[in-house]
Amino acid sequence: MRKPIIAGNWKMNNTVAAGTALVKELAPLVKDNNAVDIVVCPTFTALAAVCEAVKGTNIHVGAQNVHWEKSGAFTGEISAEMLTELGVEYVVIGHSERREMFGETDEYVNKRAKAALAAGITPIICCGETLETREAGTTNDFVSGQIKAALEGLTAQQVASLVIAYEPIWAIGTGKTATFEQAEEVCACIRETVKAMFDEATSDAVRIQYGGSVKPATIDGLMQKPNVDGALVGGASLKAADFSAIVNFK
């Protein structure tokens, strides 16, 4: 049985003050929920303060990116060790915004995932198609290709421990959630891809989230789908009332 995981990707939102205020408001609203792994992913600058603010709660902290090298001349980058030092347990890797705006490639995604795992951080590996790809009818092939590249060279044990987020690009920040059936179809395809690359035990264990305009009104239906194990939430994770309603789905 896979434990659901719901993560809030704050993207470039929330200062230290706003981020700590948000988790302090969120904590009492989700404190009795031990059925879900709850994660918030602040900006780099707010990580230390948010890690401190969630101590003693059931909220975990993720970063939004990580570099694959341990240290060196990589201006503007952050290593896995710098994250674990703060208490960061998860990292979002290969988000479509990074792929579209910051030159993120499948090769980088793979290197980041390996570095995170080596440091004991759980990667949340993002994949998802554009509207053009969906309309061309090649979504499953495209997403499957992203997953094969991202997981190349990892062990079955590592893959079983990580999280994959399926986020159709056309549904991100647009208010257009994929239908529950569309989400399920691609999440099932991702699980099949993992099974073909590794084995059934690994594909049964890996957790797959859906992301893209997830709201309190849509989470219950999504979570009823057998291959959807949680959500990666953007906009709705910025309000404690909305995010807690999503985390506390029925």
Ligand SMILES: O=C[C@H](O)COP(=O)(O)O
């Ligand atoms: O990482 C989160 C996703 O990009 C979803 O964002 P959204 O919920 O604002 O559509």
